[in-house]
Amino acid sequence: MMKSSQVRGIIFDMDNTLLRSSINFQIMKEQVADYLIEHDLLPVGFAIQEHTTSTMIAYVKAKGMPEESYTEVMKMVVQHELIGMEGAGLEPDVSELLDVLMKSYVLVIVTNNSYKAAVHALETTGIHPYFDLIIGREQMEAMKPSPSGYLAAKQHFPQILESEWISIGDSWIDGRASIDAGIPFISYGPNGHLMKEKGITPIANIDSLLKLLDYV
Template sequence: MKKQKCRYGLIFDMDNTLLQSNIDFAGMKRAVFELLTESELCKPDLDWRSYTASQLIEMARQSGRLRKETEVRIWDTVAEFEKEGMHGAKLEPYVTEVLDQICGDCHLVVLTNNACVAAQEALKETGIGHYFDYIVGREQMTALKPSPSGVHYILRHYPDVPAERWMLVGDSWIDGKAAQDGGIKFAAYKGSGEDMKKKGVYPVARFTDMRELVNLLL
C-alpha cells in the first residue's frame, strides 16, 4: 500500500468497472437464497431476484437467527463463484492508460464486495494492483454495498481528505447507493440508468468510455 499526499480521492468498484467480470451473479444469488431457505432464514416464496446476494445475506443477519456455521457455508459458496468468475479476468478498455494518467493526482482505492485476497490477486494478475493505495474487500465492511460501510471505512482511513473531495466510480446502483449514503459523489460507468433511477441513485456524471473519467477530475 503506497502513501502519498493528495487532495482528492477516487474509489473504484472492481467487477465490470475495472475488470470485465465473468462472475455468475445470478447463480450466486440463487445459491445464497437456496441456502437461506434450507436454513429457514427466508421464505421459499421470497422474490429473491429483486435483491442482491449481499442484501439477502444482510437480511439473514438482521433476523438474529443466522448461525455461524451457516454463514460460513454461504461465504464459502460465494467465494467459489468469485474464484471461478475472476479466473482469467480481463481489464475494461483503457483502464491502464487512465490509471497511469491519474495515479499521481489522487488517492486511488478499490471497494469491492469480493473477498480482499481474491481482489488483490485479480488486480495483480491484470497488472494494475500497484496503482492503488488501498484495496477494501468485504472483510473490512460491517455490511456490504449498497451499505455505505465501506465508504465510511475508507474516509476514516484518510482523515485529511474530506468527503466532498471523494468520488466513487461504479457500474451498479449498489455502488451509487453506497456513495450517496456515504456522503460522497458517484460517477456511473456504463450500468443501467433505469435501475439507478428506480433505486434513487443519481450520478453526478455518466460515461461509457473510461477515458472520459479524466475530464471529470480536471
C-alpha cells in the first residue's frame, strides 16, 4: 500500500464517488453527439464510444464551435443533470468518511456538473457543510479531463504544498485531470480496466470509501 507521507488536502469527484446520481451519461452523450453531427460539428463515424460528453465537447470547441451551438449543447447537459440529480443519494459510508476527514483536512469537490446543480445536490443530501470549496464547470477553464479544476483548487489553498494533495474519483477523466495537475489519484469503484485502457495509473483502487483512510 502506498501511503502519502502527509496529506492536507483531498479533492473528490462528485457523481458516483460521493453521490449516487441517476444521470444517464450514455443517453446524454448520444443526444449531444447527434446534435453535433447534425450541425456538421462532428464528422459522421466519429468514435463516440471512446469519448465522454465533456471530451467530445472539448474536441469540437478546439475545432471552433459556434457560441450558439455551445449554448444549445450545454442546455441539453443541464437538463440531464437536473433530472439525474433528483433524488440523488449518497454512496455507501460517505457521511462516516466525511465526519472523520473534516477534522483534519481541506476537502474540495471538482465536478463537471454546473456549480448550481452541484450545490443543490450536496445541500439536498446534507453533505454541503463538509466542503471548503466546490468547483463546478463554470469555475474551470475546461471540463475534466482538463486539469484546470484541480489546478484552481491548488491555487485557492496556497498554504497546502504541491505534495500534500490527493484526489479520488470513479472515472478515467478524474484520473487524467488529477494526474495532469500533479495530484496522486485514487480510483474508486469498478472502472479500473478503463483507467488502464486510458493509460492512467492510480496509486490505489478502492471498492469502499472508508478505505481512503488508509491513504491519508
